[in-house]
Each structure stands twice: as C-alpha cells, then as structure tokens.
Amino acid sequence: MPRKFSTFRITALAAAAFGLSGCSANWGWYVVNPSTQNGLNNLKFLLGGLQYTILLSLTAITISIAVGLMVALPGLAPGRFLRSLNRGYVELVRAVPILVLILWVYYGLPQLSGLSISVFWAGVIALALSDSAFEAEIFRAGIQSIDKGQYEAAHSISLSYTDTMICVILPQAVRRILPALGNQLVYMLKMSSLVSVIGMQELTRKANELVVTEYRPLEIYTILVLEYLVLILIVSAGVRWLERRLRADERN
Amino acid sequence: MAAPGPIIQVDGVSAYFGEFQALRQVTLTVNAGQRVVVCGPSGSGKSTLIRCIYGLELFQEGSIHVDGDQLARDRKSMRAIRPKIGMVFQQFNLFPHLTVLENLMLGPVRSRRMARDAARELAHSYLRRVRIPEQAEKYPRQLSGGQQQRVAIARSLCMEPKIMLFDEPTSALDPEMINEVLDVMTELAESGMTMIVVTHEMGFARRVADMMIFMDHGEIVESASPERFFSAPESARCQDFLQKILHH
Numbered sequence: 001m002p003r004k005f006s007t008f009r010i011t012a013l014a015a016a017a018f019g020l021s022g023c024s025a026n027w028g029w030y031v032v033n034p035s036t037q038n039g040l041n042n043l044k045f046l047l048g049g050l051q052y053t054i055l056l057s058l059t060a061i062t063i064s065i066a067v068g069l070m071v072a073l074p075g076l077a078p079g080r081f082l083r084s085l086n087r088g089y090v091e092l093v094r095a096v097p098i099l100v101l102i103l104w105v106y107y108g109l110p111q112l113s114g115l116s117i118s119v120f121w122a123g124v125i126a127l128a129l130s131d132s133a134f135e136a137e138i139f140r141a142g143i144q145s146i147d148k149g150q151y152e153a154a155h156s157i158s159l160s161y162t163d164t165m166i167c168v169i170l171p172q173a174v175r176r177i178l179p180a181l182g183n184q185l186v187y188m189l190k191m192s193s194l195v196s197v198i199g200m201q202e203l204t205r206k207a208n209e210l211v212v213t214e215y216r217p218l219e220i221y222t223i224l225v226l227e228y229l230v231l232i233l234i235v236s237a238g239v240r241w242l243e244r245r246l247r248a249d250e251r252n
Numbered sequence: 253m254a255a256p257g258p259i260i261q262v263d264g265v266s267a268y269f270g271e272f273q274a275l276r277q278v279t280l281t282v283n284a285g286q287r288v289v290v291c292g293p294s295g296s297g298k299s300t301l302i303r304c305i306y307g308l309e310l311f312q313e314g315s316i317h318v319d320g321d322q323l324a325r326d327r328k329s330m331r332a333i334r335p336k337i338g339m340v341f342q343q344f345n346l347f348p349h350l351t352v353l354e355n356l357m358l359g360p361v362r363s364r365r366m367a368r369d370a371a372r373e374l375a376h377s378y379l380r381r382v383r384i385p386e387q388a389e390k391y392p393r394q395l396s397g398g399q400q401q402r403v404a405i406a407r408s409l410c411m412e413p414k415i416m417l418f419d420e421p422t423s424a425l426d427p428e429m430i431n432e433v434l435d436v437m438t439e440l441a442e443s444g445m446t447m448i449v450v451t452h453e454m455g456f457a458r459r460v461a462d463m464m465i466f467m468d469h470g471e472i473v474e475s476a477s478p479e480r481f482f483s484a485p486e487s488a489r490c491q492d493f494l495q496k497i498l499h500h
Contacts, residue, residue, distance in 0.1 A: 152308055153345035153404075157359030157411055158334045167358055171349045 007233060014229065031216040032223055042210060046223055049206035053231070056120065056195060056202060057188045060127035064188075065181070067128065068135025073165075075140045086136065093133035099194050102126040106198045123195035131188055138180045142173035175246050182239030186232050193228075203227050258317075259284040259415060259446055260305060265314035267300055267470075274300040275311065276470040282463075284414070287441050288448045289457040289478075292467035293493060298450045301467070302417045305448070306339050319414060335363070338408030342420040344400045346392040352379070352403050353388040359411050371410075378406040382436050398429030402436055409440075416440065418449040452497055458482065466490040 033039035075086030106122035146169050154164040196205035207224040211217045260282040267275040275297045282288055290298045303309040305316055307323060307330055316323040321332045347355050356375035360366040379385045382402040392400055401421055408416060422430045434456045441447055441460040451457065457464060457478060464481035466474040474490045485491045
C-alpha cells in the first residue's frame with residue numbers, strides 16, 4: 001500500500017515539524033491546550049466552524065457540478081449559437097475573482113433582486129457560480145474525450161440523446177475526469193475560507209475571531225492550517241477510493 | 253423465402269466531404285432477404301454508402317428509402333427507420349463500462365421499453381446464438397476481439413432489426429478470430445436476414461452473397477451474382493482488384 005504510506009508520511013512529517021518548532025520559546029501553545037479549561041474552550045470554538053465549512057463546500061460543489069454539466073452540454077452542440085452561449089458563460093464567470101463575486105452576491109444582489117440573502121446562501125451561490133465555469137470546462141473536455149464510435153453505437157441501438165448521455169457517455173466521461181473533479185472539491189474547501197469576509201462562521205472566521213481576543217495568531221492560524229490539511233487529506237483519500245471502485249471493470 | 257419488393261432503395265445518391273466526392277450517383281436496390289457483399293479499394297465509398305443508409309452520414313443528392321420510409325435528417329424519420337436497421341462496426345464499439353449482458357439489454361430496455369426480465373431473456377438467447385452464453389457477466393475488455401465482435405452482433409440483433417449492415421466486421425481482428433465471426437454471420441444469412449456486408453473476405457462472400465458489388469472512386473462499378481462476379485468480372489478495375497486480393 002505505497003499510496004497510504006506516503007499520505008501518512010506527509011502528515012506525520014508536517015505534525016513533527018510543527019511539534020518541534022512548538023518547543024521553541026516563540027510558541028504559546030497554552031492558548032489551545034486541551035488540558036486547561038480556556039484551551040479546551042478555544043479549541044471547541046475553533047472546531048465549531050468545521051460543520052459550516054463542510055456544509056458550505058459540499059452544497060456549493062453539488063450545485064456547481066450540476067450547473068457545470070448544464071453549461072457544458074450546449075458547448076458540445078453542433079450549432080454556433082449554443083456554443084457561443086457556453087463560451088460566453090465560461091469567459092464571463094471565470095473572469096470574476098471569487099472574493100469579488102462573494103461581495104457582489106451578498107451586498108449587490110439583494111439590491112438588484114429585492115430579496116435578502118443569508119450569509120450561507122450568498123456564500124453557496126458565489127462559490128457555486130464561480131466554480132461552475134471550471135466544472136463546465138472539465139465536463140466538456142471529458143465528454144469530448146469519448147470516442148465517436150460510442151455515439152454511433154448508441155445510435156445503432158436507437159438510444160435518445162438523453163439516454164445516450166446518461167447511460168453511455170457520462171459514465172465513461174466521469175471516470176476520466178474524476179481526478180479533476182476531486183481537485184475542484186479541494187479547491188472549493190479552500191475557497192470557502194473567503195466567505196468569512198461576509199461573516200460566515202466557518203473555520204477561518206472562527207480563527208480570526210479568536211485571534212482578536214487571544215492575541216496568539218501564530219498558534220491559532222497553525223491550528224487553522226492543520227484543520228484544512230486534515231479535511232483535504234480526507235477528501236483526497238475519498239476521491240482515490242472512488243477512482244479505484246469505478247475502475248473495477250478496467251481491471252483484468 | 254425473400255419477400256417481394258425492395259426493402260432498401262438507394263436512388264442517385266451523391267455525398268461530399270467538403271471538396272471530396274465520396275459517392276457519385278449511387279443507385280442500389282436490395283430486396284428483403286437478400287445478402288449483398290460490397291467490396292472495393294479503401295476510399296472507394298463502401299463504408300460511406302452503408303453509413304448513409306444508416307443515417308450516420310449526410311448525403312447531398314438523391315434519396316434513400318428503407319422499408320417504405322424515406323430517410324431524412326429529421327427526428328421523426330430517424331425514429332421510424334433506425335430500429336429497422338442494425339449496424340456492426342469495424343471497431344466493435346461496445347460500451348466498456350457495462351457488462352456484456354448490460355450492453356445487450358440497454359437497447360431493449362431504453363429504446364424498446366421492454367421489461368428488464370424480458371430483455372435479459374432476449375439477451376441470453378442472442379448470446380447463445382452467437383455462441384458465448386458463458387461471457388454474460390464479463391466486461392468487454394476481458395474478451396477477445398472475436399468475442400467482442402460477436403457480442404456487438406448480438407447487441408444489434410437484440411433490437412430485432414429487419415436489416416443488418418456490417419462495416420468491415422473482421423478487419424480489426426486477428427486472423428484466427430475471423431472465422432468465428434464469419435460463422436455467426438453465415439448463420440444469420442441462412443436465417444433469412446437482409447444483409448449488406450462491406451468486407452474483403454471473399455470466401456465468405458462466395459458462401460453467402462446473392463449479390464456482389466464492386467465500388468471504386470465513389471461509384472458502383474460492377475454489380476453481379478457471385479458466380480458471374482468471380483468467374484467473369486466485366487470491368488478492368490474489378491478484375492484488377494480481384495487479382496490483388498485473391499492471389500496474394
């Protein structure tokens with residue numbers, strides 16, 4: 001199991017590096033020492049953001065995958081009009097920085113639509129919108145990589161366009177783009193930290209708030225780094241597992 | 253046993269790929285139950301012809317009628333004609349992510365709206381017919397080329413078409429696997445299926461064809477019964493071609 005070993009080794013190395021430097025005089029680990037009441041409370045406070053980071057990222061990636069697929073399909077159409085719709089969407093959305101999009105959705109969109117949007121949904125909309133352009137390109141590349149013969153074979157058993165996509169093309173395309181989709185999920189987890197600027201109580205916001213009261217940015221942000229690291233290692237392992245499972249028919 | 257009247261009527265069809273003319277005024281009549289073998293040098297338009305009959309390729313002039321319906325590029329005519337024709341490709345084109353059984357059941361379940369149990373029965377019966385009932389649960393890449401092509405034939409037959417088109421079905425196979433595929437096709441011919449086969453397997457052509465067609469430069473140069481075709485081809489181009497593939 002070389003893969004597991006290397007993942008484990010990286011994590012252990014990182015932990016050891018932090019542990020060693022943690023012995024020096026510059027560090028004040030008491031601020032998050034779980035054996036003291038204050039340290040324990042601080043740790044709980046920091047971890048309180050975990051559920052929002054996860055919920056925010058998962059909701060956003062689900063929506064962005066769905067939207068991305070919807071945007072990718074016209075990009076594969078023979079007609080120029082549909083293709084230009086796809087290009088327009090991708091170029092426009094891809095050009096807006098995520099932070100700017102978050103601010104625009106949270107402060108700007110309510111004025112435009114007259115509806116007030118909660119911090120959570122503003123975050124979800126901004127992250128999903130921004131990511132959907134990238135998902136669309138990933139799906140387009142994945143679908144285009146499928147051999148033309150697969151469409152002809154689907155045609156030869158009279159499958160409709162929808163059935164061809166659902167039963168023949170997408171299952172094969174998704175297998176090929178799974179590493180890229182995993183990348184996007186990692187990216188999404190990291191970008192969710194930006195939603196802290198509009199007051200979302202996720203991991204980064206919690207850390208910022210604790211720094212303001214405890215004045216120990218080094219230790220608190222180090223914990224924050226570790227929180228993201230652990231989350232993302234779990235996601236990577238999950239994506240790898242899924243890849244192996246889906247490749248069952250390629251084994252021989 | 254052939255039913256009277258043409259089941260495929262190709263009238264003056266011309267097809268272009270940009271500047272290149274792939275078919276020149278091709279006219280061909282195939283009666284129900286007839287087995288037509290098409291041969292000719294590469295680039296002569298034989299594949300284009302059957303892909304046009306199948307609606308996979310556009311043609312600019314002429315008309316094609318299949319079983320009384322005119323082939324046009326709209327959804328309605330495609331929906332009427334497609335189920336009548338089965339097609340077997342040179343590269344098999346099986347669905348690699350599905351098992352053999354799932355490959356066979358997909359068409360019946362999704363486009364013929366059959367119940368899964370009935371579709372499974374049907375799939376098994378055609379797997380027996382192509383003599384690989386034991387491979388039902390395997391994935392395509394676990395099979396040999398010959399087995400894959402037989403699965404592809406069974407997949408087409410599961411749609412219960414009236415006409416089967418074969419586009420060089422043995423050209424991608426290792427020599428020792430060609431016969432197992434040809435045997436299945438011979439049996440199919442004996443069962444009365446209307447077939448158009450693009451192939452260079454002249455032994456097979458002699459056994460099953462009741463019409464031979466030779467194409468060159470997008471035209472049908474010669475069309476004759478196998479006896480006449482092999483013993484006394486009329487055109488020089490056809491004589492030359494047969495020389496090359498029969499005495500190499």
